[in-house]
Amino acid sequence: MDAARIRALDNPRNPDGTPSKDMIAYMYFQRVALDKAQNFAYAAQDAVSSDPILDETSRIPIDTGAITTFKRMVEDDKKSALNSLTQKAGLWFFFDSTCQYCAYQYQSLNAFVSQYRFPVRYISMDNKPLAGMRSFLPNRGLAQQLNLKVTPAIVLVVPPNNFYIVSHGMSATSTIGDKILLAAASRNLLPKEIKDRIDPYNKGIMTPEQMKISQQEQAKLDKDPNAFVDLIKDALGGK
Structure with missing residues (x-):
């Protein structure tokens, strides 16, 4: 097709102004290419719709009604x-009485804690x-031990001696919860089933370890495409 395009570029018209044979031939090549692309697109759509591992809507809904329900469930x-974290963790709020941002964060934190x-x-x-x-504690070196540089700051505390910085600076009430969950999930403070439910966008994603295995097996997989399909299905089928 590339050679046909070059010939058509060099000789697009006949002396009488009509399209040359080279141009007509190239346009037919293009027609075949477009038909191939359409056949490919239809086949790809069929493959995706018939396999839940390939169909992204099986992980995350996209239509209006379903996505509203999905977001509410999340x-x-x-x-x-x-609420489960409140049974085993607490918060430390570091502030400075002269900091106007701390005053705002204090209000947001109180709304969150309510x-x-x-x-x-x-x-x-x-x-x-x-x-x-109404009540507060003096710093007494705690901020320095946690290497806090900015106020306001919120720290998630899990007894006996686990401290995770949740935020520096101002955070809205809704954002405080998201940051606490992010810290809890990254530190494995939540059971796997709860962690999966609050982060459904990570469901069905290959891990770096699984990707490394597929790369190590690449030579074998190149010879047998079905082996590659089986490898991916085994990796994602249970997620």
Whole structure:
């Protein structure tokens, strides 16, 4: 087809102005190529729709009604996960009484804690409270031990001695929960079934270890495409 295109470029018209044979031949080549592409697209669509491992909508819905329900279910699972964390973790809130951002974060954190009953310790960097704060603790080197540089800061505390920085700077009420869940998931503080439910977008994704195996087996897989399909199905079939 490339050779036909070059001939058509060099000789697009006859002396009388009509399309040359080279041009007509190239357009027929192009017609065949477009038909091949359409046949390919239809076959690809059939392959995807008939195999749940290939069909992304089997992981994440895309139509309006389903995606609304899906998002609501994920939010419900996040709420359950946060409530379960309140049984084994607490929060430390580091602030400075002169920091206007700390005052905003204090309000957002209180709104969050009113919904999720995390125990909270309010720790002042300058040994003074924020406006409206009933109780607080002096810093006494805790911020330095955690290498905190900016206030406000929120730390997830899991007894006896596990500390995970959740946020530096201001975070909205809804964002605080997401950041806590991210820290909890990355530190394996949640059971796998709960972790999978709050992060459904990671479902059915090959892990780096599985990808390495496929690369190691590449020579064998090149000789037998079915072996590659079986490898991927084995890797993802149970996810």
